[in-house]
Amino acid sequence: QVQLVESGGGVVQPGESLRLSCAASTFTFSDYGMHWVRQAPGKGLEWVAFIRYDGSDKQYVASVKGRFTISRDNSKNTLDLQMNSLRVEDTAVYFCAAGFSSSLDYWGPGTLVTVSS
């Protein structure tokens, strides 16, 4: 059973930073591309970022480019999302997800990030 567990969510003020982590287990983490997807309260899904299985390619949605950084450590089976200059509109549940090819096959339960003054 593939397991992904996010951590690091919390309440921060606008302009502050937060680092999310995703711990992977029971699958070959280094074979999978990894994604972050978020969902604002009561809203739909928004894809946020991707990192290739070997870390050689990273992609972001325009609204977070320059503020968020995705990274991974294949030796520790972990995925991170460094979020800087947070805005109120970044408030959401953040999911990490693993995709071997053309879809996001496995998802963690999510961690809530609240940006509020």
Added chain:
Amino acid sequence: DIQMTQSPSSVSASVGDTITITCRASQGVGNWLAWYQQKPGKAPKILIYEAASLHSGVSSRFRGSGSGTYFTLTITSLQPEDFASYYCQQTNSFPFTFGGGTKVEIK
């Protein structure tokens, strides 16, 4: 960016019904289209990948079709556990955009 438009945004149906959800892309995405199911407070689950391929362990009551800019998800013989929200997502080009979602409710 590729825009994904789902319709309807919500549908009321009864157990045993068959429903169809559509997803249109603002430009062609080949067959790089996935469908997900999400229940309240839970993470999404993959149902269909590459437009028509059923993910392992997913009921055959779920059927995906389409290519290019027009896609459908059909759920036959609706079961109580199927009442949830459904999202399409294109994985043809970054950013991997989602449709706005379709909530399937019990009539």
